[in-house]
Amino acid sequence: MKALRLTMVAALAVLLFTQCEKDEMMEPETKSGTLPDVVPAKMYTVTVENVSVHYDYFAAGAEFGVTGGDATPPAHPGETITVHFHAGPSHKLSFASMYGASNDWFYAPNDDGIELFPGGSALEGDITGMTYLWDAGTEVDGSTTDEEESNPVGMVSTTEENIQVLLDYNGESMFTLTINVLPGSATPLSPVAWVVHSMDQHPIFMEGELDYGMGLEALAETGNAGPLGEYLSMHSGYVSPVAPVLWAVHEKGDMPIFTKNMVDRGKGLELLAETGNPGELADTLVNRGYNAGASAIPDGQDNIAPLFPGDTYTFSFNAKPNQYLSIASMLGKSNDNFFAFGDSGFKLAAGNNMRDITSKVMLWDAGTEVNEYPGAGIHQGPSEGSTENEVVQPLMDVNDGFWWPDASQVIKVTIHKNKN
Known part of the structure; x- marks a missing residue:
């Protein structure tokens, strides 16, 4: 908040008058x-x-729909997850989706999200390079017994060959986020939790810090985006x-x-x-x-x-x-x-x-x-x-x-x- x-003070207390x-x-x-x-x-x-x-954030939710294949989650190679959302010039986008072939890895942008109107123009195109693979630090990597751990969230990789992430601007403040699971991908992709938020916020996680305990663990370990999406939605709205x-x-x-x-x-x-x-x-x-x-x-x-x-x-x-x-x-x-x-x-x-x-x-x-x-x-x-x-x-x-x-x-x- x-x-x-x-942000509001800058926009409506200085420029407003x-x-x-x-x-x-x-x-x-x-x-x-x-x-x-x-x-x-x-x-x-x-x-x-x-x-x-x-409210802490502007809008949020969880997307479970899958396009292609059997149209049920998770999204397998050749299938797509699509998210529609509204956002304005002061907003960023954060999202998270489980890397299925792992214990607690997930895809997401940097912890402070993606700026949607850099330089005043809507961001569009291939943003795969702004999406990274992260370790939630909640379960031991490679463990077959679901052995829990308590480590900070950290980056696994800055490059990705399994997914393609696209962002389209539909006009009138409407964006479409498209995540394609590429043919030959080594992993399926879970449903996506997403949130539109203000600058300088870290709504889903903070790199180098422990998981907030608000639903990321469930997403990163089981692919269930529901708890995180519900938490973010409860704290989102028009202010x-x-x-x-x-x-x-x-x-x-x-x-x-x-x-x-x-x-x-x-x-x-x-x-x-x-x-x-x-x-x-x-x-x-x-x-x-x-x-x-x-x-x-x-x-x-x-x-x-x-x-x-x-x-x-x-x-x-x-x-x-x-x-x-x-x-x-x-x-x-x-x-x-x-x-x-x-x-x-x-x-x-x-x-x-x-x-x-x-x-x-x-x-x-x-x-x-x-x-x-x-x-x-x-x-x-x-x-x-x-x-x-x-x-x-x-x-x-x-x-x-x-x-x-x-x-x-x-x-x-x-x-x-x-x-x-």
Whole structure:
């Protein structure tokens, strides 16, 4: 998770806000429009938390299918194992498959995996030279009695004549890994455990270290990829930072940020939804007389940054009961998706009790950039993707064919009115 955090910080705390310096980001927090002079204003406090699950890896599994021959594992000479997976520019691929004619040998890349977008372009072609033969160190080589040992994982050979490993890029973040067992191979090949992960991670093994005890031993000794694939899958999933939060206080009937099923107004929402930077939109709203601002520094931290799982933003503002609050915050690992209430905002109540208003929050699509595979898009983050001129609408209404989380799986929003 540490490597993922560092990667996200680099991508979404530095580049995310390249169009706005720190002082410019902070300035809207001190500005406010004029409140109607009807009743004394009250101070409300809102907390926004990233409640995403702490997944270590992006995607994983075990592939048992075999093409050719009797189509049952293991794969014999002339047969093939194929793995399909999604990945983005910040990802690597690791996999493992037993060298069948051994006690505990297995094929795999280096312990830190294979970079999938070296130099920014998708890796394709014959990657057999990036696949090596390893000794898991869990069973004595050559033993006929399954004699156990406890040695570090080590490389057996850097050259391979039994298999051919190919990688194809199918576009839209989809890769295909093909492992051919060559005719005349000295060994069959077991099912494959695989995982897509971040840079500087060693998800399956570490050279020179003992087996992690998470399933590699079963794969290397018996060819059963199930336990390792299941472990990696349980620790894999979509994780997204939450970008700084734009907020605005307004009256009933106002739609300060967007109007549902209408094209973006071009006043700063596009920048917020595509890069996470709320500065332009905050300035626009302040200049129009709204009590508005942006919260960009996580609680307990000193610098502008997105929220990672467990992090919170807290901000306060003056408003009167029966006024409305609108917010907007980018779903970091997306192209132009953002969190918000409805276009008319959320009605502020008079009570002092803490209220969980997460159920009022939805994921929206700004309609300014084409969606890509969640968490693995080529243009997600600070780079620019294919533009579109669609309406702002709930993400659930967008027929992009992708799975997106519910807002409550990523974000929690609470509010209370401070006592006088």
